[in-house]
Amino acid sequence: MAAGPGAPRVVLGVSGGIAAYKACEVLRLLTESGHDVVVVPTEAALNFVGAATWEALSGHPVSTDVWSDAAAVPHVRLGQSADLVLVAPATADLMARAVHGRADDLLAATLLTARCPVVMAPAMHTEMWEHPATVDNVAALRRRGILVLDPAVGRLTGSDSGRGRLPDPVELVAVARRVLARGVDGLRPDLSGRRVVISAGGTREPLDPVRYLGNRSSGRQGWALAQTALSRGAEVVLVAANVSLGDPAGAKVIRVGTAAQMHDAMRAEAAAADAVVMAAAVADFRPAVRHDTKVKKGGSDPEPLVLVRNADILAEISADKRPGQVVVGFAAETNDVLANGRAKLASKGCDLLVVNEVGDRRGFETADNEAVILDADGLALEVPRGPKEALADTVWDLVSARLSR
Ligand code: CTP
Numbered sequence: 319m320a321a322g323p324g325a326p327r328v329v330l331g332v333s334g335g336i337a338a339y340k341a342c343e344v345l346r347l348l349t350e351s352g353h354d355v356v357v358v359p360t361e362a363a364l365n366f367v368g369a370a371t372w373e374a375l376s377g378h379p380v381s382t383d384v385w386s387d388a389a390a391v392p393h394v395r396l397g398q399s400a401d402l403v404l405v406a407p408a409t410a411d412l413m414a415r416a417v418h419g420r421a422d423d424l425l426a427a428t429l430l431t432a433r434c435p436v437v438m439a440p441a442m443h444t445e446m447w448e449h450p451a452t453v454d455n456v457a458a459l460r461r462r463g464i465l466v467l468d469p470a471v472g473r474l475t476g477s478d479s480g481r482g483r484l485p486d487p488v489e490l491v492a493v494a495r496r497v498l499a500r501g502v503d504g505l506r507p508d509l510s511g512r513r514v515v516i517s518a519g520g521t522r523e524p525l526d527p528v529r530y531l532g533n534r535s536s537g538r539q540g541w542a543l544a545q546t547a548l549s550r551g552a553e554v555v556l557v558a559a560n561v562s563l564g565d566p567a568g569a570k571v572i573r574v575g576t577a578a579q580m581h582d583a584m585r586a587e588a589a590a591a592d593a594v595v596m597a598a599a600v601a602d603f604r605p606a607v608r609h610d611t612k613v614k615k616g617g618s619d620p621e622p623l624v625l626v627r628n629a630d631i632l633a634e635i636s637a638d639k640r641p642g643q644v645v646v647g648f649a650a651e652t653n654d655v656l657a658n659g660r661a662k663l664a665s666k667g668c669d670l671l672v673v674n675e676v677g678d679r680r681g682f683e684t685a686d687n688e689a690v691i692l693d694a695d696g697l698a699l700e701v702p703r704g705p706k707e708a709l710a711d712t713v714w715d716l717v718s719a720r721l722s723r
Pocket residue numbers: 577596597598599600601602628629630631632633646647648649650651666
C-alpha cells in the first residue's frame with residue numbers, strides 16, 4: 319500500500335547488527351499499514367542488508383551520511399519532519415553515540431534533531447546488554463524520554479541464547495503504532511503488579527476427527543490486548559483457542575481447542591486475576607455426538623445435526639466476581655448494535671462490554687477495529703476505527719481506572 323497524503327512519517331533507523339534483516343519485515347509491515355517510512359541505516363547496517371533493499375521496500379532513497387543530497391539538509395529535515403523515529407535494531411554502539419549526542423552519521427544526527435517520540439529496540443549479545451556501560455546508557459536514554467524496549471530472550475547469532483534478541487517485527491510495529499497514537503507517556507506501566515487473564519481466538523467444536531464447527535475469529539484483538547497489557551506492566555495469561563500467532567513475549571499462553579477446554583482454563587486462571595477480558599469467540603453450542611472416526615457420506619440422506627449448549631464462561635466468571643475484580647466481555651453484533659449490547663451487558667453481568675459490529679470485512683481477520691464500550695452506569699464510549707492496539711489501550715484505560723478506585 320502506498321502511503322497517502324497525511325500518512326504518519328516514520329524514520330526507521332537500522333544499526334549494524336544481524337537483526338537488521340528483521341527490520342525489512344518491520345518496514346514492510348509499516349508501509350503496508352499506510353505509514354510513510356524513510357530508512358536511515360548506519361554504514362555498519364549495510365553490511366547486513368544493502369541500500370537497494372531499503373530503497374525498494376520504502377520507496378525512498380537511502381543514505382547513511384549527512385553529505386548526500388546536502389542541499390536538502392537531510393540531517394535536520396528528517397528528524398524535524400518525522401512523527402516517530404524507530405531504531406530497530408539499536409546496537410550498543412548506536413545507543414552509546416546517542417547518549418553522547420554524537421552527530422557522526424545521518425542516524426545519530428536525526429536522533430539529535432528529532433522532536434517526535436523515539437523508540438529504540440536494542441538487539442545484541444547478552445554480555446553487551448548486561449555490560450555496565452550499556453546499562454547506564456539505556457538508563458540515560460530512558461531518563462530523556464526515549465522508549466527503550468527490553469530485548470527478547472532466545473537464540474542469538476551463534477549457537478548461544480539469552481536476552482538480546484530483537485522482539486518480533488509484529489510486536490515492534492504494534493508498539494510503533496501505539497506510540498504514534500498515544501505518545502511515549504501513553505505507555506506508562508499503570509498495570510504493573512496486576513494479573514490479567516485474556517481469552518482470544520475462536521473455539522472449534524469437533525464433529526469427527528477431521529471436521530468442526532468454528533468461527534472466523536483470528537485472535538488478533540486478544541493478542542493486541544495481551545501485548546498492550548504487557549507493555550503497561552501487567553502479568554498476562556492468554557488463553558488462546560486456535561490462534562496461529564506466536565506467543566507474545568512475556569505472556570503465559572495456554573492453548574486450547576474447544577469451548578469446554580477454554581471454560582476450564584479460564585475458570586482456573588480467573589480466580590486469581592485482577593481483571594478478566596473475554597475477547598474470544600466461544601461457540602454457544604457443540605455437536606451432541608463427537609464421532610471417533612470420520613463420518614462417511616454413504617448413500618442415504620445426512621442425519622440432522624443435534625447440538626447441545628456450552629457453558630457461558632463470561633456469565634459464570636461475572637457471577638463469581640471478587641470485590642475489586644474487573645470483568646470485561648466482548649460482543650459481536652451484526653445489527654441493532656447498541657440495543658443488543660445493552661441487553662448483553664445486563665444478561666452477562668460483566669463490568670464493561672466492548673461491542674463490535676461484525677460482518678463481511680468488519681471485525682474479523684483485520685488489523686483494525688471499531689467499537690462502542692458500554693458499562694452499567696450508562697457509559698457508551700465510541701472508539702473510532704483504528705488499530706486493534708488502540709482499542710486494547712482504551713479497554714485498559716477503563717480497567718486501570720476501575721482497579722484503582
Ligand atoms: N462468551 C462466553 N461463553 C460462551 C459464549 C460467549 O464466555 N459460551 C463470551 C464471549 O467471549 C464474549 C461474550 O460472551 O465476551 C459475548 O459473546 P457473543 O458471541 O457476542 O454473545 P453470545 O453470548 O454468544 O450471545 P448471542 O450469540 O446470542 O449474541
